[in-house]
Amino acid sequence: MDQINVKAWEGRSRTEQGGVTPLMAAQIHATLGSPRNRSPKSGDALPPLWHWCAFPPTAPMAELGRDGHPATGGFLPKLRLDRRMWAGGSLNFYAPLRVGEVMERRSSIRSVVEKDGKAGPMVFVTVDHAIYGERGLAVEERQDIVYLAIPDSYTPPKKLPVPDKPVLHNVVPMSETLLFRYSAVTFNAHRIHYDLAYAQEVEHYPGLVVHGPLQATLLMQAACDHMGRRPVQFDFRGVHPMFHGEALDIMAVEDEDGSLSLCTGQNGHQGMQATAIWEGTV
Numbered sequence: 176m177d178q179i180n181v182k183a184w185e186g187r188s189r190t191e192q193g194g195v196t197p198l199m200a201a202q203i204h205a206t207l208g209s210p211r212n213r214s215p216k217s218g219d220a221l222p223p224l225w226h227w228c229a230f231p232p233t234a235p236m237a238e239l240g241r242d243g244h245p246a247t248g249g250f251l252p253k254l255r256l257d258r259r260m261w262a263g264g265s266l267n268f269y270a271p272l273r274v275g276e277v278m279e280r281r282s283s284i285r286s287v288v289e290k291d292g293k294a295g296p297m298v299f300v301t302v303d304h305a306i307y308g309e310r311g312l313a314v315e316e317r318q319d320i321v322y323l324a325i326p327d328s329y330t331p332p333k334k335l336p337v338p339d340k341p342v343l344h345n346v347v348p349m350s351e352t353l354l355f356r357y358s359a360v361t362f363n364a365h366r367i368h369y370d371l372a373y374a375q376e377v378e379h380y381p382g383l384v385v386h387g388p389l390q391a392t393l394l395m396q397a398a399c400d401h402m403g404r405r406p407v408q409f410d411f412r413g414v415h416p417m418f419h420g421e422a423l424d425i426m427a428v429e430d431e432d433g434s435l436s437l438c439t440g441q442n443g444h445q446g447m448q449a450t451a452i453w454e455g456t457v
Contacts, residue, residue, distance in 0.1 A: 181287050181298065184252035188283040193230035195221055199273045199360070203228055206356040207392060220271035223405050224392045226306055226314060229272075230280050231362030241377075243364035252287055254298055256322040258378060259365075262299070263389040265317045268405060272308045279307045285317070294330070299324045319412070329379045331352035332415050334444035341426040342435075343401050347393055349385055349419045357389045385439075390417065390447040394437045397425045398451040401435065406451040417446035448450030 195203070197217045203225055204214035215221065232243035247253045272278060285301040299321050306314040355369045366373040367384040374380045391411045399405055416437060417423060424440040433453065439446040 181223075181252050181254070181289065184284050184287050184300075186284060187250060188281070191230050191280045191282070191431070192277060193280060193354065194276060194278045195225060195229050195272075195274055197274055199228060200220040202223075203360050206353070206360055215274045219274050221274055222396070223268060223399065223409070224266075224388070224395050226272055226278065227388050228360050228362075229278050229306075232364075239364060242373075243370075250282070251284075251300060251320070251344040252298075254322050255376050256296065256298060256324050258323050258325045260321050260413070262319045262321040263387075263410075264319055264391075265408070265410045267315045267408050268313070269315070270308065270310055270313045271381045271405075272306065272313045274435055275299035276309045278313075281305045281307070292323070294326060295324050314437070325378050326355060327379065329381055335414055337438060337440040337443055337445055338426055340428070342429050343397055343425070343427040345393075345397055345429045347423045347425060349417065349421060349423050351383060351419055354383055354385065354389075354419055361386075361388065380418070382420055385417040385419065385446070386425065387411075387447065388414050390423070390439045391449060393423065393425055394427075394439060394447065394449045395451070397427060398435050398437060398449075401427065402451075402453060403455065407454045409449065411447055411449035413447050415444060415446050417441050 196233060201214045232245050238246055242257065242259065244259055247276065282302055282304045285303050288299045290299065299319065302318040302320065304316040304318060305312060306316065340432045351369070358364070358368050361384070367378055367380060368382065368386055371383055372441040374383050394411065421441045426440060427435045427437040430436055433455065435451045437449040437451060
């Protein structure tokens with residue numbers, strides 16, 4: 176891989192306009208919301224992380240790669256590694272975004288780093304986002320994306336056990352329908368989430384892969400419900416793929432400083448780890 180050409184993507188930036196209309200909010204709520212609550216209406220505060228539906232990719236069909244993602248080489252660096260994953264991220268929340276308002280996302284590539292892992296070469300791309308609503312800066316976000324070669328067979332990473340005494344434990348079924356709907360509301364055409372033949376025969380996963388952002392959103396919802404308010408900071412990272420067909424455990428333990436350490440899990444091991452921090456605990 177050409178180190179000079181890869182590093183040349185650092186510092187690239189773009190600005191996008193977006194938003195969540197009342198109809199989109201109703202669709203997201205139908206996918207993720209509790210039946211006990213009504214769908215957010217125009218002017219209501221957007222639940223945390225729903226802004227991930229506000230800036231859908233608009234690449235035409237001819238510009239999509241085999242995996243369904245927009246082909247690299249535009250804003251993101253052009254790489255010869257076919258597996259792409261949203262590995263984790265960090266968010267700081269300053270003000271709520273609103274249903275129906277015009278939003279702006281200013282993005283820049285912080286770093287492009289090549290590494291050699293057990294599975295071969297890997298490239299980590301870190302993207303910074305600043306999301307503005309009509310009242311100013313609302314969210315600052317770091318997004319970590321990892322690229323690697325598709326292996327010949329599925330080799331799972333080391334399994335980390337879930338907490339044995341969580342302060343919250345929710346169980347969410349992971350059906351094909353939920354994964355399809357989340358792909359639809361985020362306009363994410365990555366085939367590992369809805370095309371079982373592709374996921375198994377091309378990328379060699381045992382099943383459909385549960386979206387990282389979907390797991391993060393479920394953890395965020397559980398954190399907000401448990402504390403009764405939104406956090407000011409949220410960090411997350413994937414440690415093991417989660418698959419459809421098995422329910423997802425949503426669990427948390429309370430830290431001494433008042434923050435929550437959360438995780439998703441299946442069959443007793445973790446899939447995503449997250450930390451939620453509230454004002455007064457940092």
